[in-house]
Amino acid sequence: NQWLGLLGGGQLGRMFCMAAQSLGFRVLVLDPAANGPAGSVADDQVLADYMDDEGLAQLAARCVGVTTEFENVPALALDTLSKSIPVSPSAFSVGIAQNRIDEKAYIQKCGVPVAPHAAIRQTADISIALEPLLPGILKTARLGYDGKGQVRVKSLDEVQKAFVELGQVECVLEQRLPLLKEVSVIVARDSMGECATFPVAENHHRKGILATTVVPARIDESMGAQARANAIAIAGALDYVGVLCVEFFVVDGMGLVVNEIAPRPHNSGHYSIDACVTSQFEQQARILAKLPLGSTRQHSPAVMVNLLGDLWFTPEGEEREPNWPAVLALPEVKLHLYGKEQARVGRKMGHITIVAAELERALEVAQMVRDILGIGQDDD
Ligand code: ATP
Ligand code: MG
Ligand code: MG
Structure with missing residues (x-):
């Protein structure tokens, strides 16, 4: 069994581990914290800081390639690793995405508008x-x-x-732009430059945190095609290898404007686990292992609802367990919990994907889920 290495131990890493394992790989996680969401499902964990030379050397010695799930992983750690094993995405791409000024300059250089x-x-x-x-x-x-x-x-x-x-x-x-909508595109690009984009996702927030993703996005087809083409152009310009998310604003009078990019799978792509032939995490594993990209075809309309730590507390501040049995009684519901030990307000604890034959039905069930769990309306 080949080993894949992962820097970071959060939920994105957990879902990467699961996808890689179902392809038959073992995953070695490097994370400073023990038993995080990824570490607890990984096949083995190196407990070390991201810049720890010995930890990085272990990853390089045992794995066929290393990827990251953590947006702020030191680009230098990726650079160090890349001297001995394949690393994707590259230190360069991650470095660009870590600075909003460089990020915007790069995107503009591809001819794609930014704010x-x-x-x-x-x-x-x-x-x-x-x-x-x-x-x-x-x-x-x-x-x-x-x-x-x-x-x-x-x-x-x-x-x-x-x-x-x-x-x-x-x-x-x-x-500050007059936003009509926010959408995102996840693009998977392999080391040969082959690209596969996922369907455009429509994102709604609460208190600045992603709350709901609706896919397919309710925008017209030409705008959807433009968003996917822009994501491919940005990935190409960065010679990006891996899974990249491009967040867009749909702006009154301006059309599509890129907000930011994330050099990793993204919360707005979690729906792909249940609604697409291949998930964003499986693409990440395939790319790292130099396997062909999978089909990103969406077989069911989907709505993803984030589960924040807020749901684990009563209005009086007492801890409680959300009513999973009531939610799971709905046949369209897929529940994903990240195994975090401590719930905190605003902390991402899991998500639910509602998968239905029609988008209308998925939206209806999403409202039922919100009502059962006591999730308020989105801000946008
Ligand atoms: P994320 O969790 O997505 O990484 P972030 O902290 O990097 O979020 P942004 O995506 O830059 O933050 O902004 C958060 C939200 O604030 C956006 O999704 C959008 O709703 C709003 N926003 C950001 N920039 C603008 C802008 N220029 N004009 C209007 N609204 C904006
Ligand atoms: Mg954002
Ligand atoms: Mg961001």
């Missing part, structure tokens, strides 16, 4: 020239996720305050 923006690295960068970007959103260039590290701003004064609030680290000021 009007400006880099802010020091107080002196905040000037009258930024006024056309207001009202805007100031985002840290690095390390933001689930809407963290972002402040909405309406005046230069507020930009100044927000820059201090964010710790005066490298930031990007983006114009």
